[in-house]
Amino acid sequence: MLKFDEGLFLDLVEKEGLAFRGQIEEIVDGITKRGYSNIFLIGAGGTIAMMYPYEYILKSNSTIDVHAEIAAEFMVMNHKHFSKDSVCIFTSVSGTTQETVAAAEYCKEKGATTIALVAEPNTPLTQIADYCITTGSETHSFDNFFMLLYMLVFRFMYNNDEFPQYEQFTKEVSLLPRAILDAVKSFDKKAEEFAITHKDTDYHMMVGSGNLWGNTYSYAMCILEEMQWIQAKSIHAAEFFHGTLELVVEDTSVILLKGEDETRPLMDRVERFVEKISKKITVIDTKSFEMDGISEEFRKHFSISINWAVLSRISVYLERERNHPLTLRRYYRQMEY
Secondary structure (H helix, E strand, O other): OOOOOHHHHHHHHHHHHHOOHHHHHHHHHHHHHHOOOEEEEEEOOHHHHHHHHHHHHHHHHOOOOEEEEEHHHHHHOOOOOOOOOEEEEEEEOOOOOHHHHHHHHHHHHOOOEEEEEEOOOOOHHHHHOOEEEEOOOOOOHHHHHHHHHHHHHHHHHHHOOOOOOHHHHHHHHOOHHHHHHHHHHHHHHHHHHHHHHOOOOOEEEEEEOHHHHHHHHHHHHHHHHHHOOOEEEEEEOOOHHHOHHHHOOOOOEEEEEEOOOOOHHHHHHHHHHHHOOOOEEEEEEHHHOOOOOOOHHHHHHHHHHHHHHHHHHHHHHHHHHHOOOOOOOOOOOOOOO
16 A cells, blocks of 8 residues: 555554553542542644544543643633643654644643643653653554543543443554454555546535544545645535535535434435535445454444544545645644744
8 A cells, every 4th residue: 555554553553552551540540639620631633634534432421520621722712621630641752743842841830630642752742741651653643642632531531430441442442453454455456546636627526524533533634625725615514504605615625524323314404415416426435344353342442543533544545646745734832824
């Protein structure tokens, strides 16, 4: 596969990523023993988008009070649920994202407990957080972060007497890297075909819901807009029929990200509508991937990782077909703003 080293992926995600389970459990168990009031999932751009699935999981499976907040807004909004008893979780590939680092400092100054997942060691965020897990490589960092967040969030739920299936769940987390690998292999040709077909498409609608809303938001903004300079709009399926539907015409590219959680009927409704109008519909459905060894009850959670991994295959082929490096920027980190 183009720009995909299977051995490296398994080393970084299966071998090294899963090795953090004991450390994560120790961190969460210690925090639980001391007591906490709520959990804040804080980020900017792709990393706040990464938090939205876990906010959804907690809201729909737990009584733990949870808030996913955009870092820059969080620091100025005087959030009345935030206190020294809050647990604040951050992720950053570089460990230098300006707003994320500032938000971590803000939380630390207020006495809250801070946890950071960072790819690059010895960076500002690693030095601020009370607890830091450093994966050591930017490559496949999002795949790793998703897995680490599963372990963090579900351990908090387990300690809150809300997830007795924790041991079985973590066993199946260990199967996830192989399930991801199988998914990207099976999707790779479709990803290439999408890129060839849409190399000159100048606008995409992306629709998602539930625990795939974060991926929808992230791919439209961080990949299509930031990394490919393609105009894109992310629309939540629950909101699609309150405005955006009027922009769908025969040649509108509509990308539907379908998962397996409780919100799937919302996506089905959008799909039925756009099929009547657009001739450029792309459906990426996690139900089409086998996920060998994964229980039916856990598939909806792991769809987050599966979906992001297959979307990433589209990215590398768009880069090739459009001759537009994913690393190219006009403004981001190129100038002061």
